[in-house]
Amino acid sequence: MIKKIKENFKIWRKLKDIKNRKEHVWTTLKKYHKESGNNYGTYEKEKYIEICFSLDNNNKVVKKYIHHIDEQNDSLKSIVYISEGFDSDKAKDILILASHFNSLMNKGHVIVNTDKETICMEYRIPLLIPYLYELEIHNQCHDHYNHSRDIVWAFNRLLIFDEDPIFIMVDLMKKIKERVK
């Protein structure tokens, strides 16, 4: 009971100082990555952290992740770059696969830029949430990474193995079902 009151008091105090949420979340985000022990790059001016993770057992597929304080949109964004220059002939299939994901995902979305030929997957939450509940930073980074594994797997099958988006989705569903069993 006392613990709950203390927590609520802490939140109330934070709400009084809501103007500083950007700085506070940015400091907490840096602290979280420092404590994680991973190698990462910090961009103070732009307020983002760049980190690379391997996504396969052989440690051969490495993707770039960005955790960003978006001051304009007042949000904490986690982005993974799936493709930084896809083959324009595959644009139709890429859009189909992205729309499958976007209709199925309850968190985050896949963004396809056909002009720049890029694909990325983004998680976004209002800054107020990680400002009030610091654990949300860990949750967002962790969930985004786990989720990205399936999405990168699916897009690699399209981009590298030239498979049909429908079959990729069917196989992904099977994969997830087996994992949940």
Place this chain on the structure above:
Amino acid sequence: MNKKIIDCPRCLGKGHVNKQDIKILRREYFWIEGPHCAYCDGNKQVNFDFANKVNADEWFLTSDVDQQEIQRFLNGDQEIINSVRQHEDYINYLANYLMENYVSRGVNKDTIIERLCVELQSTKSEIKPIVNGLIEQIKINLLDSHK
């Protein structure tokens, strides 16, 4: 001269090289699995002296290389040894470039070929078949679990 016979250190006495052997010897960019081991000539065993002289991971020693060239290489012909080592560095460079750009960054093949042509001051017709071959090898040897 030691006449001792040992199990082939490349195929581990199977007479053929599989994906696991390729992985152990870290030759994913150079070989694909096949029915015949070029190191023991499919005999499953080799002379100890030969194994002592030639490394099991010697990439040049494969079934599709001309026998005369292999013999020159085994005899220590400096010209061919230099050319083999240069080619090894070249393939490693290209494969690492592909792993970073094609696999990890998801850049399309044509863009990569264009960039490599500029970087290596080479022609498209020269680079394209090597890149295509390497991509196939990477897919078979390294990305099969990703499929």
